[in-house]
Amino acid sequence: MDEKGKVLLVDVKDEMKEAYLSYAMSVIVGRALPDIRDGLKPVQRRILYAMQEMNLRPTEPYRKSARVVGDVLGKYHPHGDMAVYEALVRLAQDFTCRYPLVDGHGNFGSVDGDPPAAMRYTEVRLAPIAEEMLRDLEKDTVDFVPNFDESLKEPVVLPASFPQLLANGASGIAVGMATNIPPHNLRELVDGLLYLLDHPEASAEDLLRLIPGPDFPTGGKIVGRRGIEEYFREGRGKLVIRGEATVEEIARGKQAVVIRELPYQVNKASLVEHIARLVEEKKLPDVAEVRDESDREGIRVVLELKRGANPHYILRYLYKHTALEVSFGVILLALVSGKPEVCTMPQALKHFLDFRREVILRRSRFELKEAEERAHILEGFLRALDLIDQVIALIRSSQSVPEARRRLVEELGFTEKQAQAILEMRLQRLVALEREKLEEEYRDITAKIFRLREILEKEEVLRECIREELRRIRELYGDERRTRIIEEEEKEEEATPLIREEEVVITLTRDGYVKRVPLATYRRQGRGGKGVSAVATGEEDFVSTMVVTTTLHRALLFTSWGRAFQLPVHQLPEMGRQAKGMHLVNLLPLEEGERAVTLIPIRDFKEGKYLFFVTAKGRVKKIDLLELLSVTRRGVRVVELEEGDELEGVFTTCGEDRVFLATSQGLGLSFKEEEVRPMGKAASGVRGMSLREGDRVVGACVIRQNETLLVVTSSGMGKRVDPEEFPVHHRGGMGVRLLRESERSGKVVGVAAVKGEEELLLSTQKGLLIRVHTREVPIQSRVAQGVRLIRLEKDDQVTSFAVVLP
Structure with a gap:
């Protein structure tokens, strides 16, 4: 039926095809896939933006999660409240995010699969690194669009200062496609970006020397380099991830297999339960007891062995039959210019560098405009101080403010903006010390204008600006690698049949x-x-x-x-x-x-x-x-x-x-x-x-x-x-x-x-x-x-x- 109430005949097949395509694109673009630039899905982006608007900075007090969820729902994301809260929780979990963007206070779940507390109990604020995602947002660095009811504006993308997509990874299932990107070490990513700035044609093999592979928040080991090399070159690959387990001597001369790190996204409680079931079924007859001794200091699952047992036999069995070793299928799929695209590692890093170049150029134009406007006003102040007697006499002889402004423009040659600023200038600016401050500010603003014009006009200066900001990120937030990479032959040896x-x-x-x-x-x-x-x-x-x-x-x-x-x-x-x-x-x-x-x-x-x-x-x-x-x-x-x-x-x-x-x-x-x-x-x-x-x-x-x-x-x-x-x-x-x-x-x-x-x-x-x-x-x-x-x-x-x- 059209707008006039007239019934229209349509082919049901065409109608279903069109409706399903619209739904699919909505899921792909608006829900499931991250943007290659800031690495965020729409709900994550809206959460961070709403928290900034609520002034929930790292130095401010925590605020109830329910308040954040309410703001996100009411202003930007008209979907289910639990969907928003789950996204907020994941941004705060240090075992899910390599670099959490939300600082959570309260129960946000655990590696045992425990659910987080209700949103009315937990509290949140932005993590320090999240400010790097929002830095310079107010400086016209990104485009804004109307929200769902056109009452507010929201950013299309955040002006991320670091490659969040690769640092924290992402996963999502859209319609007919899925993404699964592992997290990486930020320090290594910055090293790769700096190398790519100087060597734009760098290959996947070149980057592998600087970025050895994923770096999961839960540590563990990646077995073999073949899967890493594949997704670096092709955007797809299969990783084998293994938990960290050692053999320790315990009391009374016995040995124990101790699990200290788990593969990424493996549920510890389920793993312990599975091992206990294998022991009960006599499939691990040499294990005397299974204990979970994990605490705030870290994971510690102890498999106490019977006397004479071979701990390496136990380890091989665990790798083969439990989630102590799992596969991770990498699909480096993200939205590039609004369209889903599988990227290689060099391509993903280049897209981020292109985005940073655009952000810095737009920020520089914004700051240059502000600086030039301020310089213009300062020039007016300094000239007014030189002509202070004439200015005061002119103002005193004027009958109204508009008249004084007009006479400053016509008789003394000031511009409209300078004239208005002079009229608003306080008398304390007439003292000698204030003049020195104005002159110093003018020198500083002149130097800033020169620097900004260089950034806009010279490619090498722009690249150096990108380098400086990346080095600052590496210095502030870079840390040591947690995940070890071992050779395929080592896996082959440890995977010996039982x-x-x-x-x-x-x-x-x-x-x-x-x-x-x-x-x-x-x-x-x-x-x-x-x-x-x-x-x-x-x-x-x-x-x-x-x-x-x-x-x-x-x-x-x-x-x-x-x-x-x-x-x-x-x-x-x-x-x-x-x-x-x-x-x-x-x-x-x-x-x-x-x-x-x-x-x-x-x-x-x-x-x-x-x-x-x-x-x-x-x-x-x-x-x-x-x-x-x-x-x-x-x-x-x-x-x-x-x-x-x-x-x-x-x-x-x-x-x-x-x-x-x-x-x-x-x-x-x-x-x-x-x-x-x-x-x-x-x-x-x-x-x-x-x-x-x-x-x-x-x-x-x-x-x-x-x-x-x-x-x-x-x-x-x-x-x-x-x-x-x-x-x-x-x-x-x-x-x-x-x-x-x-x-x-x-x-x-x-x-x-x-x-x-x-x-x-x-x-x-x-x-x-x-x-x-x-x-x-x-x-x-x-x-x-x-x-x-x-x-x-x-x-x-x-x-x-x-x-x-x-």
């Missing part, structure tokens, strides 16, 4: 078959025993490497081509004692002709550790263990080998060790590790030992205090030798006799440094394995042949051995 820590033996055959077997499978035997079957190898295959580690460690595997791969030990196939194992091609991308040489377990990657490489031709190389932190199952080259050479051994050092190299023909060389400097992964190394014709390096180790050198031969012979029998030489020499070579002793298989408290696992070509104690291996001279460690069949020989720590 298995208990167990000592295992990893065997690797020459042909590339690998498996793990529980260490308890092999019972200890005396020296000279026959051993038990450990691997059912083929006729041409044999065990080449054997290590003892636990299921919670990682294994670095090195190949003959000088490549390194990394795998969690638990991902290696667990098989029976006599099983052959799984071929490495099923686990790693090995090339044809490439074979696995050795495998070493790594408990953790710590600064100060090195990997020492030895090749069959006697070349050596050392790299920092941290260089291999990012190595995955895809592999990376760590040693460049010359033609005909291959990697023989790898072991860890501390940087000041004594290195020992042994050859198959029974020669050994000892030198200081300092003679080999750390190198990059692309280096080929330096000469470590000179070799005789037909000889090759078969073993290497480090010798530390109170250790002896264990030597094992292919015929099953072995001995321990005092390291003092091997003088320290320089690298590159041929060494001294390690073993008197004979048909009975056979070739040297390898060497190891032991203290006599360890156990020894020997493996043979036919797959037999024996476990003996190293104290049963006697200490002999370096030229002795050794004693029998294992009885071998005629066509069998020892191929490898491993030392088991006590």
